[in-house]
Amino acid sequence: MPPASTAATLPTLRWIGEIDGCLALIDQTLLPVECREIECRTAEATWEAIKSLRVRGAPAIGVAAAYGVCLGIQSVRDRPEAELFARLSKVCDYLATSRPTAVNLFWALDRMRRTGESLRGKTPVAEIAARLLAEARAIEEEDRRMCRAIGRHGAELFADNSGVLTHCNAGGLATADYGTALAVIFAAHEAGKRLHVFADETRPLLQGARLTAWELLQRGIETTLICDSMAAQVMREGRIAAVIVGADRITANGDTANKIGTYSVAVLARHHQIPFYVAAPSSTFDFSIASGVEIPIEHRNPQEVTHGFGRQTAPTGVAVYNPAFDVTPAELIAAFVTERGVIRPPYLEYLRILREPN
Amino acid sequence: MPPASTAATLPTLRWIGEIDGCLALIDQTLLPVECREIECRTAEATWEAIKSLRVRGAPAIGVAAAYGVCLGIQSVRDRPEAELFARLSKVCDYLATSRPTAVNLFWALDRMRRTGESLRGKTPVAEIAARLLAEARAIEEEDRRMCRAIGRHGAELFADNSGVLTHCNAGGLATADYGTALAVIFAAHEAGKRLHVFADETRPLLQGARLTAWELLQRGIETTLICDSMAAQVMREGRIAAVIVGADRITANGDTANKIGTYSVAVLARHHQIPFYVAAPSSTFDFSIASGVEIPIEHRNPQEVTHGFGRQTAPTGVAVYNPAFDVTPAELIAAFVTERGVIRPPYLEYLRILREPN
Helix, strand or coil: CCCCCCHHHCCCEEEECCCCCEEEEECCCCCCCCCCEEEECCHHHHHHHHHCCCCCCHHHHHHHHHHHHHHHCHHHCCCCHHHHHHHHHHHHHHHCCCCCCCHHHHHHHHHHHHHHHHHCCCCCHHHHHHHHHHHHHHHHHHHHHHHHHHHHHHHHHCCCCEEEEECCCCCHHHCCCCCCHHHHHHHHHHCCCCEEEEEECCCCCCHHHHHHHHHHHHCCCEEEEECHHHHHHHHHCCCCCEEEECCCEEECCCCEEEECCHHHHHHHHHHCCCCEEEECCHHHEECCCCCHHHCCCCECCCHHHHCCCCCCCCCCCCEECCECEEEECHHHCCEEEECCEEECCCHHHHHHHHHCCC | CCCCCCHHHCCCEEEECCCCCEEEEECHHHCCCCCCEEEECCHHHHHHHHHCCCCCCHHHHHHHHHHHHHHHHHHHCCCCHHHHHHHHHHHHHHHCCCCCCCHHHHHHHHHHHHHHHHHCCCCCHHHHHHHHHHHHHHHHHHHHHHHHHHHHHHHHHCCCCEEEEECCCCCHHHCCCCCCHHHHHHHHHHCCCCEEEEEECCCCCCHHHHHHHHHHHHCCCEEEEECHHHHHHHHHCCCCCEEEECCCEEECCCCEEEECCHHHHHHHHHHCCCCEEEECCHHHEECCCCCHHHCCCCECCCHHHHCCCCCCCCCCCCEECCECEEEECHHHCCEEEECCEEECCCHHHHHHHHHCCC
16 A cells, blocks of 8 residues: 555556556545545445545546446456457446436446447457546546646636635545536636635535645645535625535536535525526436436445444434535525536526537 | 443532532543533532533523522631621623623623522521522523423424524523423424434534433434534535524624524525524523623633644634624524513514513
8 A cells, every 4th residue: 555645646546567467446434534545446445435425526437438438358458359248248237336416427338338349359358458548548538638628617606705614525545636616616726816714514424624725735726624514604604705616417407416504505595695507527427317316326324424434422322314415405505616617497498509510 | 439320320510418519520622532520629629520521501500500609608608797798799800701692691690699698687697608509509490491391482483393503502401400402303203203403513612412412312313413514514405494593692682602603504505595593591691781782792712623622623823703703693593482482573573572580
């Protein structure tokens, strides 16, 4: 295992070596106290890293899963075509069970599966694994470009010298690089705008405190950490000009699944007449689902709430409700910031554009 | 120190012995893992217990402070009258510095001071300490009766088989006995109504998880613990018919200071058209203040947010905003439940009634 390092030198995830290489990723469960990489050498290790939130954030999960497919077929890459494709299909099915809500996971796995199918019977078996690795690398590279484009398009939304609130982590750690919601903040900051960011700590797993505050400080952006219950108060004090969050899945009508607590922030923003923005790449849009009620919501272990940080903080035996996500209805969203531009209501019209090929 | 015990056998606080006795109170910072009393033998120990939240909740703070006055004058109770009264005044001023927001603290201290003054020059010095102890006991006893009356008046607000959400702890642990917001739930439960209570965990200090969930389970009431950020979601799912909370100070126009996050819940309740109730004794009403903007808000140690669970969960050096309270404007409050009855808008008219002697 490589030694602990600073984030500046480590990307969220990276493929090490060539076709027989491995996936290295920052173990985000150790942040902010320690920034250390782990190496996934099997599809199972990748599944565990996604399930345990060592890598999290919808776009980053997609990239990790694509590399997980490459790991899953390593041992059969010189076997007969039928065997290779049987394994490819099995590995994709398996990785899809790691987390149910973020659509980028399924999108990336579909893409790997389709890439494989497109080569079947046409390409020498010996080359297929290399082509799949190239596809995973392409997904990663596109994610980087997408993040930069989201930042570029969204930066105009923030005025100089203004306060921005964000929830959970939609930063560089949630993507291959640079982030989605935080990309907009980073791009505005790089364009010379002075922003003051309020980061919701984001219970139960504190991605806002552990990851977002850490990323913002690393880039020298003024940051104040608050508990989720304080967002309404800072809004009331007039300290927030805009809210921006990421997304795990956006349905055809614009309803948006994101980290639990996002819906709460959206309602509070509406009450205080503050615009609420969602930043996400087009791979987060799921046009197969008409509205948010159809999105499967992951429910996580009650111990995340009752024993959040290694200590019991609730009475033994209490029932716990611990959904990982909620759905913000489209009518509370002022605009989507995508790699293709800022999309404002009415969404039904504009979202149709995203369905078309780039 | 007495051995750890179960709550059923221990009141929130109690005076042990007579005039040279001491104040025993459950150290609430140890709950829910351990239910243990500590004994305060000085005003300083009482101040520390209030400041450190070993005893908390506006009514309980008032009772504890009254007993703290008795402890503070123990050593001078046989001294000349001038010396006794000088100490009484000093002890009251000192205890008032323990926490700035809950008005019951100042109300109880004023009452002790006024009781002392009414005896000055009329009562043998040797009797004054005993009369002050009797006054503290009266404050405690009135608090018990008040809680029961609040429960009785409020129980009608909840329908059978309905969901109720509460924030922080306004239960038996926040009062001498039985609670304010939880008193209403307890009384409805005792009247045979089946309630399902959702308890906000209440970051940063988790009074909802540690204290409210514990009290509700002890009384056999169906309870589900949620993170503060999940309240909006359970409301949206139609699982909440009413919200009820306690209060630390209510101004002449009905604006209400209570634990940080209360305002957030009130806004969310309004958005979901759920009635939001505040339960508090008349000692919580501060008619000397016209509206909520004048209430001093206590700001607490950033470490409550960054090292909340005994472990560092935020990057070193991040700024933290940690107000202990927020103010819910009167227009978001459907009714106040007091020991004199349920008060509904328009408040200006009805609150006037509370100013009159009982």
